[in-house]
Amino acid sequence: MQTSVNPIGQPVAFAGLISSAQEVLDQVSGFNAEATAGIPFGAGVIQGTGRTDAKLPATGGKMKGIFAFSFEHAPGLYGDLDTNGAVIPKGRLNILRKGRVYVVIDQSITSIAPFSDRGYCRYGTNASDATLGAWSNASNSNQLDATKQVVFTSDVIIADDGTKIAEIEVDFTNAP
Numbered sequence: 001m002q003t004s005v006n007p008i009g010q011p012v013a014f015a016g017l018i019s020s021a022q023e024v025l026d027q028v029s030g031f032n033a034e035a036t037a038g039i040p041f042g043a044g045v046i047q048g049t050g051r052t053d054a055k056l057p058a059t060g061g062k063m064k065g066i067f068a069f070s071f072e073h074a075p076g077l078y079g080d081l082d083t084n085g086a087v088i089p090k091g092r093l094n095i096l097r098k099g100r101v102y103v104v105i106d107q108s109i110t111s112i113a114p115f116s117d118r119g120y121c122r123y124g125t126n127a128s129d130a131t132l133g134a135w136s137n138a139s140n141s142n143q144l145d146a147t148k149q150v151v152f153t154s155d156v157i158i159a160d161d162g163t164k165i166a167e168i169e170v171d172f173t174n175a176p
Helices: none
Strands: 026-032 044-047 052-056 063-068 093-103 120-122 143-145 150-154 164-171
Touching: 026 063, 044 093, 052 063, 063 164
Parallel strands: 026 052
Antiparallel strands: 026 093, 044 052, 044 063, 063 093, 093 164, 120 143, 150 164
């Protein structure tokens, strides 16, 4: 017999959603240190200049974690979400350093081998993959190698908005 009800009423996955609250999570607070770019939920972020700064991935950057979803964010005049649903510059971020989370993946990915494939985070764009901070299971010249910290735990999932997402398990607490 069911004795509880899902408090958020969310039956589907979406980018940035923490997928397992049963395990030990490590989250830190940070701020979007980009000059003009918003950071979308589920994106990989790198360490910015300051201790609490986080930015979208860039060549040579050091991965800090994954921007996790929170109900603290809101759109509109007094909110901190832009028209694309990304957190605006100087907005607060919940950065997951250890745990499981759903992330945006490159749109060119058609298949993932769960618990075998490792992660690469996009910092440059190409014809088919234009989302900075998106994840891939194959290396190319526009990605940061996070294979020691990220393993895919699901195959490709199509979110309600048509975005390709996947569940990953991360551990940036011992990042090189």
